[in-house]
Amino acid sequence: MPRERGQNVVATNRKARHDYLIGDTYEAGLVLTGTEVKSLRAGRASLVDGYAFIDGGEMWLDSVHIPEYGQGTWTNHPPRRKRKLLLHKTEIVKISHKTKEGGYTLIPLQIYFSDGRAKVQIAVAKGKKDYDKRQTLRERQDKRESDRAISSRRHLGE
Template identity: 50%
Template sequence: MKKKDSNTIAQNRKAIHDYTILETVEAGMVLQGTEIKSIRNGRINLKDGFATIRNGEAYLHNVHISPYEQGNIFNHDPLRARKLLMKKKQIHSLIGETKNAGITLIPLKIYIKNGFAKVLIGVAKGKKQYDKREDLKRKDINREVERALKNR
């Protein structure tokens, strides 16, 4: 089992199961009010999240950040679209890659870096059912080999 990074807040484990990750890109997020406090408390869900590019800007959709408990009337909308902070070159390269059929942008993990919340965006291609089965078989074989080597 892999060790969790100390600064990792949330991971999208289902994405690794459902998609083949071709490339990853780090991006910052534009947050409102108490969203960073909720993220630091770990009250975030990446399960159904995805990213889009509109008008030369990247946005993160369907990522649920729960309202902050000690917040007031100025709490944020949990499912709002959040703008991603990336360089123009990165955005243009992502536009070129997402033009291909079956390629999508998904959030893989959210972490804190130098006091700022960052999201790791993966350029992903969906897996077929038989691809998922092959991956599970490969994992089982590797696990058995590791066990056998460990017991020697």
């Protein structure tokens, strides 16, 4: 059976960019059980409440929901369990220093398969305040309106 190539995105945390200011991003491997891999390959996962943390020099992913595999039996996994992330020790130390600065947290942005291996993209992020979120929405709306005005001018000029 030939190995799959490229990147196959399973789940994306779209709310993360709204709620956080995204800093550095890292790609980490996931330690999974067999039924978790099968459930991910079926395209089922949710990153909404997920977060990562460092404990004893190891990085862990918690509260990410990977539903039970439909054809699984007693070997099925619990949907929300702690999963180990695979990163280089130097990356873990660098992330640890950043999160100890204060105000920073580790959030998963997406889970995907890269060349057949399950990966998660995590970000060092800082929570936005309500006024920051409103400012971002206002900027997006202003840009949309200006783009519409420019395109309508173009159409009138033709």
